[in-house]
Amino acid sequence: MKQIALDIGLATGPTLSSFFAGPNEAALRHLQIWVAGGANAAARSPVPTYFFGSAGSGKTHLLKAVQEAFREQGASVGWLDASVQQPPEFDERWAAVLMDDVHFYNVVQQQAAFNWFINAQTWQRGVLAAGELPPADLKLRDDLRTRLGWGHVFQLQLLSEPERRAVLRQAADARGLFLSDEVMDFMLTRFSRDLGNLMELLNLIDGYALQTKRAITIPLIKSMMDNT
Numbered sequence: 001m002k003q004i005a006l007d008i009g010l011a012t013g014p015t016l017s018s019f020f021a022g023p024n025e026a027a028l029r030h031l032q033i034w035v036a037g038g039a040n041a042a043a044r045s046p047v048p049t050y051f052f053g054s055a056g057s058g059k060t061h062l063l064k065a066v067q068e069a070f071r072e073q074g075a076s077v078g079w080l081d082a083s084v085q086q087p088p089e090f091d092e093r094w095a096a097v098l099m100d101d102v103h104f105y106n107v108v109q110q111q112a113a114f115n116w117f118i119n120a121q122t123w124q125r126g127v128l129a130a131g132e133l134p135p136a137d138l139k140l141r142d143d144l145r146t147r148l149g150w151g152h153v154f155q156l157q158l159l160s161e162p163e164r165r166a167v168l169r170q171a172a173d174a175r176g177l178f179l180s181d182e183v184m185d186f187m188l189t190r191f192s193r194d195l196g197n198l199m200e201l202l203n204l205i206d207g208y209a210l211q212t213k214r215a216i217t218i219p220l221i222k223s224m225m226d227n228t
Helices: 022-035 057-070 107-122 143-149 162-174 181-190 193-210 216-228
Strands: 051-053 075-082 096-099 126-131 152-155
Touching: 022 051, 022 057, 022 126, 022 152, 051 057, 057 075, 057 096, 057 126, 057 193, 075 107, 096 107, 107 126, 107 143, 162 181, 162 193, 181 193, 181 216, 193 216
Parallel strands: 051 126, 051 152, 075 096, 096 126
Antiparallel strands: none
């Protein structure tokens, strides 16, 4: 059966507590300690952290979760990804800089990232970055690539199918939903297996089931897709 990729984001903001670590427990523990310092730069190591792994391994979730943690602490951060065509100048009020999908950066974005990196070091601000490739394999300017690789580097692994099932089951239980094995099989074979998309799919199914006052079944999911 052909998989359907849902080009949609998470309905609720990612958090560190909602990240199912699986084989990535070390990366999660590192960030939990890192954000514990909050906006107090002196309490956090200035050594940069870089995550790499294939799409769906949780890189963006972790960076967005850190952004949310700082927001809850009343602090702001600099955010740069490949969709930001006109990156702002570094702001000394930022508690940290977060750079996602660095493997996609164009020349302008690479210049901004390098500038942010230098200023972050000067002002003792944290740097978190993520990309699909190890630092040495990034097709970036040399001075940026070497800086991304000189600190903490973690490779994020994709969750196994049993782990993805466990995440869906846990999320469904939290909503008071029952997902049969048949429904779970359908979700994992007919839709993108990216965990973010699967969680958004669960949100959509939950909303549609409430709207139509029907139990969650394969016909209900098919009806939802036909009507959206």
